[in-house]
Amino acid sequence: MIELDGAGRSFKVRRRVVHAVRDLSFTVSPGEFVGYLGPNGAGKSTTIKMLCGILTPTSGRVRVAGLDPSRRRTTLARRIGVVFGQRTTLWWDLPLTDSFELIRHLYKVDRATFRSRLDELAETLDLGTFMRTPVRQLSLGQRMRGDLTAALLHAPDVLVLDEPTIGLDVVSKASIRDFLRRLNAEQGTTVLLTTHDLGDIERLCRRVMLIDHGRLAFDGTLDDLMATAPEQSSLEEVVTRLYTGAAPAQ
Amino acid sequence: MVRTYFLLIWTWTRAAAAYPVSFTLMILFGIITSGLDVAVILVVFANTTTLAGFSRDEVLFLYGAASVSFAICDMFISNIDRVSQHIKAGTLDTILIRPVGAWIQLAADRFTPNRLGRVLQSAVVLGYAVGALDLDWRRAWMIPVMLVTGIVIFTAVWTLGGAMQFVLIDAPEISNALTYGSHQLNQYPLSIYARDLVKGVTYVLPLAFVNWQPGLYVLGRDDPFGTPEFLRFAGPVAALALALLAALAWRQGVRHYRSTGS
Ligand SMILES: Nc1ncnc2c1ncn2[C@@H]1O[C@H](COP(=O)(O)OP(=O)(O)OP(=O)(O)O)[C@@H](O)[C@H]1O
Ligand SMILES: [Mg+2]
Numbered sequence: 001m002i003e004l005d006g007a008g009r010s011f012k013v014r015r016r017v018v019h020a021v022r023d024l025s026f027t028v029s030p031g032e033f034v035g036y037l038g039p040n041g042a043g044k045s046t047t048i049k050m051l052c053g054i055l056t057p058t059s060g061r062v063r064v065a066g067l068d069p070s071r072r073r074t075t076l077a078r079r080i081g082v083v084f085g086q087r088t089t090l091w092w093d094l095p096l097t098d099s100f101e102l103i104r105h106l107y108k109v110d111r112a113t114f115r116s117r118l119d120e121l122a123e124t125l126d127l128g129t130f131m132r133t134p135v136r137q138l139s140l141g142q143r144m145r146g147d148l149t150a151a152l153l154h155a156p157d158v159l160v161l162d163e164p165t166i167g168l169d170v171v172s173k174a175s176i177r178d179f180l181r182r183l184n185a186e187q188g189t190t191v192l193l194t195t196h197d198l199g200d201i202e203r204l205c206r207r208v209m210l211i212d213h214g215r216l217a218f219d220g221t222l223d224d225l226m227a228t229a230p231e232q233s234s235l236e237e238v239v240t241r242l243y244t245g246a247a248p249a250q
Numbered sequence: 251m252v253r254t255y256f257l258l259i260w261t262w263t264r265a266a267a268a269y270p271v272s273f274t275l276m277i278l279f280g281i282i283t284s285g286l287d288v289a290v291i292l293v294v295f296a297n298t299t300t301l302a303g304f305s306r307d308e309v310l311f312l313y314g315a316a317s318v319s320f321a322i323c324d325m326f327i328s329n330i331d332r333v334s335q336h337i338k339a340g341t342l343d344t345i346l347i348r349p350v351g352a353w354i355q356l357a358a359d360r361f362t363p364n365r366l367g368r369v370l371q372s373a374v375v376l377g378y379a380v381g382a383l384d385l386d387w388r389r390a391w392m393i394p395v396m397l398v399t400g401i402v403i404f405t406a407v408w409t410l411g412g413a414m415q416f417v418l419i420d421a422p423e424i425s426n427a428l429t430y431g432s433h434q435l436n437q438y439p440l441s442i443y444a445r446d447l448v449k450g451v452t453y454v455l456p457l458a459f460v461n462w463q464p465g466l467y468v469l470g471r472d473d474p475f476g477t478p479e480f481l482r483f484a485g486p487v488a489a490l491a492l493a494l495l496a497a498l499a500w501r502q503g504v505r506h507y508r509s510t511g512s
Contacts, residue, residue, distance in 0.1 A: 011508060049509050054346045056505050070505065077349035089344040093265050105257050106350050 001158055001190045002028040002051060006060035008214070009046050020046040021214040023060065028192060030157070033184045035205030035222075036194045039243045043214040044194045048162050051192070052082050065157055078107060081151035085163035088147055090135045096146050097131050100153060107154035114153065121149040124179055141172040148176065152183070158190045159183070165197050177203050198235045210242060217242060254350050258358035259326075266362040273364055280367030284321070287313070287437060288375055302441040307382045308469055309439060314376025315393070315461040316436035319400025321372045323408060325365035327357040330408050331429060333415035333503075334422040340510050352504055356412070389468050392482075396464035399485040403460050406489070406496035407432050413496065416503030436460050441474040448475055456492055459485035 008022045021043040028034050038044050049055040050062050053073030062069055065079045082089065090099045104114045122128060125145040130138055138146060144164060151159060161180075165173050181204055183189050193200060201208060201222070208225050210218040218225060222235075229238045266273060291313060295306040304312070333356065336342040345355045380393070411425025418424055432455075440448045440462045451457040466473055467482035 049343070052347050054343050054507070055509055056507075073346065074349045074351060077347055080347075082347045084343065087340050087344065089347060091261075094261065098261060098264075102257070102261055106254065106348055108349075 001030045001032075001065060002026075002192065003063040004047075004060065005062075007047075007050060007057045007062050008059040009043075009050060009055055010058050019214050021050070021057075021211075024211070024214070024216055025060075026209060026216060026219060028190060030190050031184070031188045032207060033181075033191045033205055034193065035201040035208045036192055036211070037201065037208060037239065038211040038217075042211045044211065045162055046214075047211070048082070048160050048192070048194060051160055052076070052080055078154060079157050081154070081156035081159045083144075083147050083151045083159075083161045083164050085144065085161070085166040088135060088143055090143070090146055090150055092136050093134055095132045095134050096127065096138075096149075099135065099146070099150060103150055103153050109154050113155075117153055117155065118149070121152060124182075125149055126175070140167045141169065144168060144172070144176065148179070155187075156189065158192070161191065161193045161195075163195055164193070165195060165200055173197070173199070180204060198239060202235055210239075212243065212245075251351070251354060255354050255358055258355065259361040262358065262361040263363055266364075273362070276362065276364030277367040280365055281371050284317070284368045284371045287317070288371075291437075302439050303474060304439045304441070307379050308471075310375055311379035311383060311469065312439055312461050312465050313437050314372055314379050315396055315465055316400060316433065317372035318369065318376055319397055319460060320404055320433045320436075321365065321368040322401055323404040325363070325369055326361070327405055327408055328365075328429070329359045329361065330357045330412040331415070331422065331425050332356065332359065333412045334419045337415070337419050337507070337510070342507065343509055346504075346507075353409070353500060383469070385468060386470055389470065392464050392468050396461060396468070396485065399464065399489045400460040402486075402489040402493055403456065404429070404432070406492040407455075407457075409493075409496035409500050413499035413503040416507055432457050432460075436462070445475060452477065452481070456485075456488035459488045 004024050004026050007024045008019065010017050010019045010022075012018075024043075024047065036044055036047070046055065050057050051064050051069060053069035053071075053076055056070040064076055067076045067079075069076050090096070091102065094102070100118060103109075104111070109117075122131065125148060127142075127145060127149060130142050130146075133142075135143060135146065148164065159180075165176060168176065177200060180191060180193070184191050184204075191204075193205065195201065206221060208218065208220065208222055209216060210225075218228065226232075226235065226238055229241050232238045232241060288310075291306070291309055294301060295309070299305065301309055330353065333342070336345065336356065336359075342352070345352050348355060408429050411428045414425050414428075415422055435443075435451065436457060440451070440458060448458065452459075452463075463473075463477075463482050464485050473481075
């Protein structure tokens with residue numbers, strides 16, 4: 001479903017070259033739920049932007065749902081859902097309902113399918129009370145639920161999430177986690193999740209990838225990850241050890 | 251694509267209609283500011299009967315022709331020049347994840363019909379000039395061709411300006427100079443300018459085809475600069491060439507988009 005082969009992206013910043021991602025290769029199969037971890041500035045968001053075609057890779061090859069994202073961006077858009085926790089993909093001045101209606105047209109979802117999906121999402125994500133509120137007036141948690149709905153209205157095969165639980169309270173977090181788990185289990189949607197909240201990882205991800213300085217530092221199951229540092233007891237300690245540069249097991 | 255565009259501007263219009271007072275004020279404001287351009291022309295002709303060889307009504311004809319094309323583009327696609335704002339705010343990322351071209355979405359972004367005032371005012375001036383001039387009606391077919399050519403040229407100029415902002419993120423004024431400057435230039439008969447400048451806007455950036463070259467044909471005038479006759483009809487070709495160039499520049503711009511670090 002997602003395939004990277006030596007993918008890299010660098011930026012020229014005042015004559016210096018910053019390698020945000022370098023020589024990254026991995027494959028995510030349909031139906032997987034993968035956690036994508038890494039310290040600040042590791043290159044997670046850059047990877048995600050390459051996956052949805054926002055950034056053109058400067059080297060290597062990227063394929064999502066069989067398509068080259070940077071060349072077939074608008075075609076791929078129908079098959080991928082994207083949520084940026086840091087910023088909304090909704091229209092700031094429009095009420096949620098109008099945003100959703102616009103998305104229905106942009107993605108050419110037929111009316112009946114749209115209605116049933118929206119009703120289902122609105123119920124599980126509890127949008128009822130703020131459907132008519134302009135996005136700029138929504139609280140962070142409400143907005144995030146709106147964003148998730150928007151990303152799923154066209155029933156994408158892949159869902160890519162960049163810090164979707166940032167700034168949410170424990171209850172909202174739990175409901176979003178629960179929702180994501182069911183989405184993956186019941187609809188078979190492939191999910192790639194970036195987060196700094198290890199609770200998200202522990203509760204949701206069977207597989208974890210960890211990048212550091214733009215390179216893949218670990219790729220395996222959660223148990224494998226724990227096993228890289230048998231003397232540590234919590235995921236937090238294991239990840240801290242990896243982030244602070246101790247040699248990873250792979 | 252056209253349907254998507256109209257859907258987007260309709261959505262933005264409804265959002266703008268939430269503030270009806272500012273909406274009406276903006277239309278009035280548009281009529282007044284563009285009315286000033288006409289006032290300048292009238293003041294000039296209060297003291298003279300010709301400007302660089304052209305009568306008042308001929309100048310108004312050239313002004314009206316350029317302004318109708320310009321005002322229509324200003325109303326419908328000018329928001330394409332907000333690329334750098336979208337880059338800085340990070341909203342371009344969210345535009346790029348939609349299954350619709352970025353150009354359409356940016357052109358429609360925050361559409362408000364309040365620039366309608368300018369379109370109406372320009373159309374009135376053009377209509378007046380056409381009525382007042384004793385035109386050869388066998389040449390009138392050129393008028394709609396000229397307007398469409400003008401719309402394509404200004405759209406291309408705006409798109410080039412937008413494409414430049416992918417690189418010149420911190421200098422959006424440069425592309426404004428390009429678009430609004432082009433219009434300023436076309437408001438008067440090109441014969442008031444230096445020969446080299448006119449050569450530039452004929453053979454390099456083909457602004458002369460917005461109103462000047464086809465306008466000379468409609469008015470039945472010879473070019474004071476003595477350019478060959480066939481150029482009167484070359485507008486559509488020049489417009490398409492420029493549009494192609496703009497489309498390529500735009501594509502390159504999007505492909506080289508760097509997003510933001512957060
Ligand atoms: N548009 C850009 N221009 C210049 N440098 C950039 C740009 N985008 C990212 N970078 C650099 O690339 C590196 C990786 O950034 P990225 O945003 O992918 O990190 P991240 O893993 O998402 O971090 P965080 O956890 O803080 O969100 C950083 O060093 C960043 O400064
Ligand atoms: Mg990030």
